Structures are given as structure tokens and as C-alpha cells.
Amino acid sequence: MSAPAPEVLRLERVGKRYPMGDTVVDALVDASFTLREGEFMAILGPSGSGKSTLMHILGFLDSPSTGQVFFDGCPVASLSERQRAHVRAEKIGFVFQAFNLLPRLTVRANVALPLSYHGSPPADAEARIDRALALVDMTHRAHHRPGELSGGQRQRVAIARALVNEPRILLADEPTGNLDTKTAAAILDLFKELNRLGRTIVVVTHSSEIAGHFRRQLHVRDGRVTEGGAA
Amino acid sequence: MKRLLSGILNGLGEIWGHKLRSLLTICCVMLGVASMVVTTGFMEGFFSGWERSLQEQGGVEKITGSPRALPERQAPLAPASRGFTLDDAEALRALVPTLDVISPEIDFPGARLSRGSRRHEVRIQGVTNSIFEINRYEIARGRMFSALDFADRANVIILGSEVVRECFAPGEDPLGRYLDVAGQPYLVIGVLQHYERLWGTYNTLQWKNKIAFVPITTMATKLRPTDRLNWLNMKARDLSLLRESVDAASNVLAQQHRGLIDFTVTTNEQQLASFSSTKAGFVIGGSAIAGVSLLVSGIGIMNLMLASINERVREIGIRKAVGATPFNIFSQFVAEAVTLSLIGGVAGVGVAVGAIKLLGTVLPPGSAPLLAPSAFVVGFAFSVTAGVLAGIYPAIQAAKLDPIEALRYE
Numbered sequence: 001m002s003a004p005a006p007e008v009l010r011l012e013r014v015g016k017r018y019p020m021g022d023t024v025v026d027a028l029v030d031a032s033f034t035l036r037e038g039e040f041m042a043i044l045g046p047s048g049s050g051k052s053t054l055m056h057i058l059g060f061l062d063s064p065s066t067g068q069v070f071f072d073g074c075p076v077a078s079l080s081e082r083q084r085a086h087v088r089a090e091k092i093g094f095v096f097q098a099f100n101l102l103p104r105l106t107v108r109a110n111v112a113l114p115l116s117y118h119g120s121p122p123a124d125a126e127a128r129i130d131r132a133l134a135l136v137d138m139t140h141r142a143h144h145r146p147g148e149l150s151g152g153q154r155q156r157v158a159i160a161r162a163l164v165n166e167p168r169i170l171l172a173d174e175p176t177g178n179l180d181t182k183t184a185a186a187i188l189d190l191f192k193e194l195n196r197l198g199r200t201i202v203v204v205t206h207s208s209e210i211a212g213h214f215r216r217q218l219h220v221r222d223g224r225v226t227e228g229g230a231a
Numbered sequence: 232m233k234r235l236l237s238g239i240l241n242g243l244g245e246i247w248g249h250k251l252r253s254l255l256t257i258c259c260v261m262l263g264v265a266s267m268v269v270t271t272g273f274m275e276g277f278f279s280g281w282e283r284s285l286q287e288q289g290g291v292e293k294i295t296g297s298p299r300a301l302p303e304r305q306a307p308l309a310p311a312s313r314g315f316t317l318d319d320a321e322a323l324r325a326l327v328p329t330l331d332v333i334s335p336e337i338d339f340p341g342a343r344l345s346r347g348s349r350r351h352e353v354r355i356q357g358v359t360n361s362i363f364e365i366n367r368y369e370i371a372r373g374r375m376f377s378a379l380d381f382a383d384r385a386n387v388i389i390l391g392s393e394v395v396r397e398c399f400a401p402g403e404d405p406l407g408r409y410l411d412v413a414g415q416p417y418l419v420i421g422v423l424q425h426y427e428r429l430w431g432t433y434n435t436l437q438w439k440n441k442i443a444f445v446p447i448t449t450m451a452t453k454l455r456p457t458d459r460l461n462w463l464n465m466k467a468r469d470l471s472l473l474r475e476s477v478d479a480a481s482n483v484l485a486q487q488h489r490g491l492i493d494f495t496v497t498t499n500e501q502q503l504a505s506f507s508s509t510k511a512g513f514v515i516g517g518s519a520i521a522g523v524s525l526l527v528s529g530i531g532i533m534n535l536m537l538a539s540i541n542e543r544v545r546e547i548g549i550r551k552a553v554g555a556t557p558f559n560i561f562s563q564f565v566a567e568a569v570t571l572s573l574i575g576g577v578a579g580v581g582v583a584v585g586a587i588k589l590l591g592t593v594l595p596p597g598s599a600p601l602l603a604p605s606a607f608v609v610g611f612a613f614s615v616t617a618g619v620l621a622g623i624y625p626a627i628q629a630a631k632l633d634p635i636e637a638l639r640y641e
């Protein structure tokens with residue numbers, strides 16, 4: 001056995017609580033786990049269990065109500081908003097459950113967006129955009145607007161946008177929810193390939209069949225995270 | 232630099248994406264700038280007219296000497312008062328070197344002119360050639376008076392344009408012809424330039440056209456046998472010598488008149504002072520109007536920017552989610568506000584030029600606004616400033632949004 005890969009993200013008793021009028025909703029309770037470099041992990045759980053909440057915290061988009069998150073061993077809470085934005089722009093690719101494309105921009109401009117917030121825009125930006133579009137087979141729709149695409153096509157554009165920065169960590173919230181089995185399988189193969197190249201990948205899914213392809217699985221139920229094999 | 236450029240291009244895209252809202256913002260700025268430039272133009276027009284009439288009355292270096300009744304304490308000496316005479320003019324010429332023009336004048340108001348069947352009543356003044364300099368008259372055709380005219384008390388006359396119009400047929404050349412003045416024939420030797428400065432349909436300089444001049448010696452011996460002058464006007468060599476000249480002239484005249492203060496020596500300063508204070512008042516009032524219109528346009532921009540942010544909360548959330556820093560968002564919105572107000576500023580200047588040109592053709596000259604280059608610069612600078620200032624607050628609001636909350640926003 002070789003030494004374990006360096007840790008990328010570590011959660012310590014992370015909780016997220018939303019006030020809802022008189023009561024509160026505990027979307028996440030005492031979540032503790034470590035994500036290591038090069039991992040290929042699925043997150044499973046019923047609707048409303050807290051999967052997206054967890055993903056947002058992993059993606060620097062949301063901060064926990066309790067507990068701590070460490071990125072490369074450094075507490076995320078100590079980073080300024082600007083520093084967190086730079087991590088989002090350069091190290092993390094995020095595929096939203098709701099796609100979150102900008103309706104007024106073309107597919108190509110949407111995919112290019114993260115590059116425009118890059119600290120030093122890469123010289124091969126155009127080539128990267130082309131490559132990302134080709135990876136999800138959306139080159140032919142580059143000049144369309146999201147409103148002119150099907151749900152599955154939008155999902156693929158969202159994936160291309162997450163890949164364009166060649167991020168260290170890819171976080172995808174149900175990236176295959178709107179895709180037919182054939183396209184879903186192609187996306188899954190893409191993720192596997194990226195993981196083989198060293199990327200750390202976390203994917204939320206409802207399908208235990210898809211989850212079966214991942215080396216590690218997390219189960220979320222009522223905000224509680226448990227490590228597990230098959231469901 | 233490249234980032235700034237892409238920010239502006241991005242801003243232009245957004246502006247184009249919200250045509251109506253952008254148009255409204257641009258209109259706000261445009262009206263603010265246009266109203267400021269036109270208001271300033273009106274003031275410019277008004278004051279340049281006023282300044283010119285002041286010039287036409289002899290400018291600020293002119294000193295007016297006129298006879299008046301003795302003051303109360305000297306009233307019993309009235310019989311000794313002899314008013315201004317040509318001797319006074321000589322004394323001033325000899326003793327006050329800071330004066331460069333001295334113009335003795337004898338008035339003959341309501342003098343009757345006739346020529347054939349034409350009759351005309353006009354103010355004739357007996358003058359020296361100094362009158363042309365001191366009251367700014369110019370001879371359009373013919374000549375001034377000669378030394379011989381004064382020595383001979385010659386029957387020669389110089390006519391204002393209105394007198395020519397009344398006494399001669401159109402196209403008829405008055406030079407070398409004779410006119411009857413109080414029954415005597417006078418030779419026309421010169422014709423004055425026509426003066427016109429319209430205020431509405433009223434020519435404010437008409438008084439300079441309704442006049443005729445004869446040599447002062449002719450007036451004093453033939454038309455109004457008198458040695459009393461109605462006016463003894465002077466002009467200081469330089470504005471800086473004005474006070475000194477007034478004092479010196481008053482002293483010389485008091486001495487000439489053996490201490491009787493039967494005259495006043497005044498300047499246009501008072502008029503100038505009231506001109507300056509009125510101008511200052513107008514400038515303050517005009518600036519207040521302009522300030523209010525800019526404030527209104529600023530509020531307009533701010534309101535529309537805030538509305539635009541409300542509408543774009545999700546967009547802001549998405550941009551932040553893919554790595555936009557608060558500063559990226561802030562500069563995006565400021566760039567949009569600046570771009571909009573720049574377009575509005577240019578449009579406002581265009582509208583102002585159009586409005587001033589149009590008003591110039593519709594309004595009577597004298598009340599029409601003028602194109603003041605400084606107003607453009609100021610109006611433009613202010614609009615951009617208003618745009619930036621009004622854009623900053625909404626931009627800060629946008630930069631502060633939390634990405635996940637923004638993404639949840641419906």
C-alpha cells in the first residue's frame with residue numbers, strides 16, 4: 001500500500017441550518033469526511049436530503065453554519081471573498097443541478113465565462129473553449145442561446161463550462177439527470193477519463209447504477225452523511 | 232487593460248440586451264446635460280448682449296460729466312452758477328493728463344429737420360470729433376468735422392441712419408445734399424453706421440440711429456445760442472486710471488466753478504457693478520437649475536441601475552459561482568453606468584446644439600441662447616460624474632450579493 005494521496009477538502013462536523021420562520025431546517029448535520037486528490041466519489045440520497053447543500057459547501061459557494069472546512073489543509077473560513085472567488089475560478093469546476101447558464105449569452109460565451117475571471121487568462125483560451133465544447137459534443141450549437149437548447153443540451157453546456165478551466169476538482173450536481181442512458185454513459189466515461197488524468201471528481205446522483213461506477217460513495221439522509229458501499 | 236476593454240464590451244452587450252431600460256437611462260443623462268448646456272447658453276446670450284450695450288454706451292472707461300442744481304447748502308449762490316462751458320473742457324485737457332478723450336456736447340432735442348415735403352424731428356447734438364470715440368459712433372460714409380468747420384461755424388451735419396431713412400428716399404445718396412435745420416440749409420457731410428441689437432422686435436440701439444451731429448461751435452452760435460454744455464464726457468486712458476481721473480476732473484471742475492458744485496462726475500462702474508452682481512445671481516441660479524437637473528438624472532440612473540440589479544440577481548449569482556470576485560461585479564456595473572452616461576452625455580450635447588440652433592432661429596436675437604463651449608465641457612464632465620456616482624451604490628449592492636442566495640432568487 002502506498003501512502004494515502006494528499007487531502008484536498010476536509011469537513012469537520014459541518015452543519016448547515018436554515019431558519020424557517022419559528023423552526024429551523026437542518027440541511028446538513030455534523031458532516032465529517034475527507035476528500036483526497038484523485039478521488040472519484042458519488043453522493044447519493046433522497047430528494048431534500050442535503051446533497052446540493054453539501055456540494056455548495058464543497059464548492060466554496062456557501063459557508064457552513066457550524067464546523068469547519070479545510071482546503072489543502074487551510075481553513076476556508078479564513079479566506080477572503082476575493083480569495084474564494086479565485087479558487088472557484090481556477091481550481092473548481094461546478095455543474096449546477098439547475099444548469100445556471102446566462103440566458104443572454106451564447107453557448108460559447110457561457111462556456112468562456114470562467115476564463116474571464118481567471119487571474120491570468122490562459123493564452124490558449126480559445127482552444128480550451130473549443131475543446132470543452134467538443135468534449136460534450138456541443139460544438140455545432142456554439143452560437144445558440146441556452147433558451148434554444150433542450151434540457152440535456154443545456155446540461156452538457158453546463159458541464160463544458162465546468163471543464164473549461166481544467167479544474168483540479170470537478171463538482172457535479174446530478175449532471176446526468178436530464179440525459180438519456182447513452183449520453184449519460186458518454187458523460188460518465190468522460191468523467192472517468194478525467195479522473196484517470198488526475199482530476200478529483202464528486203458527482204451527485206439518484207441512480208445507484210451510475211453510483212456503482214464510482215470508487216467511493218457517500219450517503220446523505222436527512223442531512224446526515226455516512227460512508228458506504230452499495231446502497 | 233484587456234480586461235477593462237472586455238468589461239466595456241460586456242457592458243455594451245448588456246446595454247443592448249435591455250434596450251428600453253438603457254434608453255431611459257440615456258434619456259435621463261441626455262436631458263440633464265442638454266438642460267444644463269441650454270440654460271448656460273441662455274445666460275451667455277443674455278450677458279453678452281448686456282455687455283455689448285454697455286460697450287456701446289462708451290464702455291467702463293467713460294466718465295460722464297453733467298450739470299445739476301446746486302446742493303442745498305450752496306442754493307443761495309444759484310445766480311453765480313454758470314454750468315459747463317468750453318473753458319472747462321480746455322481746463323480738463325490741460326490739467327488732467329490721464330484723460331485721453333474729452334467730449335463737450337450741447338443738446339438740441341426735438342430739432343426740426345425738413346427737406347422738401349419731408350419733415351422729421353430729431354435730437355441734434357453740437358459736438359467735437361471726440362463724440363465718435365467716446366460714444367462709439369462710426370462714420371459709414373463721408374467724413375468727420377474738419378478744423379475749418381469748427382472755425383467757420385459751418386452749416387454741416389452728420390446724420391444717423393434713422394434720420395437718413397426719414398429724410399431721404401430709398402437709394403438716394405444723402406452726401407452732398409442739403410437739409411433744412413431750423414430754417415437754415417445744412418450740408419450733409421457724413422452718414423453714421425446703422426446700429427442694431429434686437430431684443431424681441433425692439434432695437435435696443437435705436438438711440439444711436441436717431442441722432443444728428445453739427446459742430447459744437449455752429450450749435451453754440453446758430454442753433455442754440457448758449458455757452459452752456461449739456462454734457463462734458465471724458466474717457467480715462469486706462470481702466471486703472473479711472474478713479475484717479477474722476478477725482479482729478481472733479482477737482483479741476485470745482486476750481487473752475489469757484490467751488491460751486493453745480494455738476495456731477497459719474498462713471499459706468501455702478502452699471503458694471505450691477506451687471507456683475509446680476510450676472511453672479513444668474514450664474515448661481517442657473518447652476519442651481521443645472522445642479523437639480525443633474526441630480527434628477529443621477530437619481531434616474533441610480534434607480535434604473537438598482538432595478539437592473541434586481542432583475543439580474545441570478546446573473547450576478549452565476550458570475551460569482553464561476554469565479555467573479557466582488558470587484559469584478561462592482562466594475563461591471565460601474566462600467567455599465569459610465570458607458571450609459573457617456574452615451575447620454577454625447578446625446579445631450581447633440582440635443583443642446585440642436586436646441587440652441589433651433590431657438591436661435593425661432594427666438595428674437597438678443598434673447599436667444601449662445602453656444603458656450605465651456606458649458607459643453609462642464610455639462611459633459613458633470614454627467615459622467617453623476618453617472619459614476621449614481622452607479623457606485625448599486626454596484627456595491629451587486630458586489631455584496633451572496634452567490635447561493637442570488638442563485639435561489641426567482
Ligand SMILES: Nc1ncnc2c1ncn2[C@@H]1O[C@H](COP(=O)(O)OP(=O)(O)OP(=O)(O)O)[C@@H](O)[C@H]1O
Nearest residue numbers: 018025027045046047048049050051052053054097
Ligand atoms: N435557502 C434555504 N432556505 C431554507 N431551506 C433550505 C434552503 N436551501 C435548502 N434548504 C432545505 O435544505 C434541505 C436540503 O436541500 P438540498 O437542496 O440540499 O437537497 P437535495 O438533496 O439536493 O435534494 P434534490 O435531490 O431534490 O436536489 C431541504 O429540505 C431544503 O428545503
Ligand SMILES: [Mg+2]
Nearest residue numbers: 051052097173
Ligand atoms: Mg439537489
